[in-house]
Amino acid sequence: MSLDVKNAIQSGKTILGIELGSTRIKAVLIGEDQAPIASGSHVWENSYVNNIWTYSLEDIWKGLQDSYQKMANDVRQQYGVTLQTIGALGLSGMMHGYMVFDKAGELLVPFRTWRNNITEKACEELTKVFNYHIPQRWSIAHLYQAILNEEEHIADISYLTTVSGYIHWKLTGSKVLGVGDASGMFPIDVNTKNYNVRMMNQFNELITSKNLPWKLEDILPNVCVAGEGAGILSEEGANFLDITGELKSGIPLCPPEGDAGTGMVATNSVAKRTGNVSAGTSVFAMVVLEKELSKVYSEIDLVTTPAGNLVAMAHSNNCSTDLNAWVGLFEEFAKAMGLDVDKNNLYGTLYNLALQGDPDCGGLLAYGYHSGEHMTHFEEGRPLFVRLSDSKFNLANFMRVHLFTAWGALKIGMDILLKQEGEKLDQILGHGGLFKTQGVGQSIMAAAxxxxxxxxxxxxxxxxxxxxxxxxxxxxxxxxxxxEEYLNQNGFAGKKGVTISPDPKDVEGFEEFMKRYTKGLAIERAAVDYLK
Structure with a gap:
């Protein structure tokens, strides 16, 4: 097997995927059987600068190059060869946000990520004009809010894209985007697999009085669907990616996609009646719809699969950040006691304790709102832990309530789809950091x-x-x-998985917790309003 892999590497039959996530940039090289054969990753964090969550261009490139180099080193160490070419390359990144460039290719304002809840007025106006829900994270919301704010850079915009579109452009020279990622910039017409022309015309009319030197269609990336070619790695791009100069140019790239779309592919959830949940810094659920929704919901975004099929997306800005902070506190305590605790073991121990807690968390309440939360209409967040004097305050319930609340905002959106709209799901597939401890994240999500x-x-x-x-x-x-056919026959043929069905007691307990969670939002509002 090792010899076969080595031959595949040397003959350029491997394929590389790179994703820029919220906390990690990861490069994965796969072989001819679609299985990973080498990987490398780079840990990073967004910065809060001038009230904006952002990543610098320097950090983007440093992280991209580091993850690639670690993957290439992994190839060298495992197989004794230098990676010089690959069969194809794909780039993925955090969806939404705002990256705008002038005609010279210079970034006009710092990258505004999906995490910024600063576009409320723009969302309200655009949703009304389009009769289509426009979330605060979407690129079009950021653009229109900048216009409403009369920001100086607006007239100089030549290109608006996402982080995956930006990297792809720099590596290939092509201003394109996969339809899934594009659907988080501006609404897509699922019949044409392209931007919605009616809404685009409405937007252009809306900004006519601003006398801007561009129309919306002039500054957005061209849309591609899965399977289409989207450019070739240039010599400059190869040197951008591999600072050692070993990687050759001429490699074909697929359309750059958003993390929601690649999550669907990674869980084989691109068919109707399937869905997936990605749980990490944020958490979002993607449900491939059998029919259009009956009305517009502020809690539900409509995006597409990488093939352009309609998907309902319930997205919560907050998931594991506060939970990780509490685990970090327990790690500090262990070190203060002179204990050398393995972090994976610490997570496993604490998470498994949560399964021993009371079904409804013993009356405890928590909000992991590290940042704003659009699902429950908070422009800022305040992490909170609340209990009554007679709540059952123990470690099992404490961990359980923080795992429960990681799903709380998401459940509000999913209840709309499953209870109000009557969408049917055969199963949900989970992926991301919250599922690393076997069985725990699954059990709680099944209950939710x-x-x-x-x-x-x-x-x-x-x-x-x-x-x-x-x-x-x-x-x-x-x-x-x-x-769908390709994934079933190739990527997932023979792949094993573990399925956990919901426990009725846990389902009932989660519903009780949600009554407390919903009622307690007034406490979170007070914290946001008074703890400035």
């Missing part, structure tokens, strides 16, 4: 959604593996093969 939850053995590879599969689909598909 009252749906069987599966985690594939490949779930740990996440979106980097997902975008590698999309690159593989581009160069290996047959003429009429759909993405």
């Amino acid at each position: 959604l009252n749906v069987p939850v599966s985690v594939m053995e490949t779930a740990g590879e996440g979106g980097a593996w997902g975008i590698a599969l999309l690159a593989s689909y581009m160069i290996n598909k047959s003429e009429t093969e759909t993405l």
Whole structure:
């Protein structure tokens, strides 16, 4: 097997996927059987600068190059060869946000990420004009808010894109975006697999009085669907990516995608009646719809699969950040006691304790709102832990309530889909950091959604593996093969997973917790208003 992999590397039959996530940039190299053969990652964090959550361009490139180099070093150490070419390359990144450039290719304002809840007025106006929910994270909301704010850079915009579109542009020279990522910039017409022309015309009319030197269609990336070619790695791009100069140019790239789309691919959730949940710094659920929703919901975003099919997305800005902070506190305590505790063991121990808690967390309440939370209409966040004097305050319930609240805001959106709209799901597939401790995240999510939850053995590879599969689909598909068919026959053929069905007692307990969670939002509001 090692010899076969070595030959595949040397003959350029491997495929590389790179994803820029919120806390990690990961590069995954896959072989001819679609299985990962080498990887590298770079840990990073966003910065809060002048009231904006951002990453600098320097950090983007430093992280990208570091993750690539670690992957290339992994190849060298495992197989004794230098990586010089690959069969195809794919790039993925955090969806939404605001990256605008002038005609010279210079960034006009610092990258405004999905995490910024600063576009409320723009969202309200655009949702009314389009009769289509525009979330605060979306690129069009950031653009229109900047216009409403009369920001100086607006007239100089030549290109508006996402972080994956930006990297792809710099590596290939092509201003394109996969339809899934594009659907988080501006609404997509699922019939044409392109931007909604009616809404685009409405937007252009809306800003006519501003006398701007561009129309919206002039500054957005061109839209591609899964399977299409989206550019070739240039010599400059190869040197951007591999600072050692070993990587050769000429490698084909698939359309750059958002982390939501690659998550769907990585969990084989691109077919109707399937869904997936990605749980990390933020948490979002993607449900492939059988029909359009009956009305507009502020809690539900409509995006698409990488193939352009309609998806309902319930997104919560906050998931594991506050939970991780509490685990970090316990780690500090262990060190203060002179104990050398392995972090993975610490997470495993604390998470498994949560399964021993009372079904409803013993009356405890918590909000992990590290940042604002659009699902419950908070422009800022205040992490909180609240209990009554007679609550059952013990470590099991403490961990349980922090795991429960990680799903709290998401459940509000999912209840709309499953209870109000009557959407049917055969199962949900989970991936991301909250599922690393076997069985715990699955059990609690199954209780939250009252749906069987599966985690594939490949779930740990996440979106980097997902975008590698999309690159593989581009160069290996047959003429009429759909993405769904390709994944079933290739990426997931023979792959094993673990499924956990909801426990009725846990489902009932989560519903009780949600009554407390909903009622207690007034406490969170008071904290936001008075703790400035």
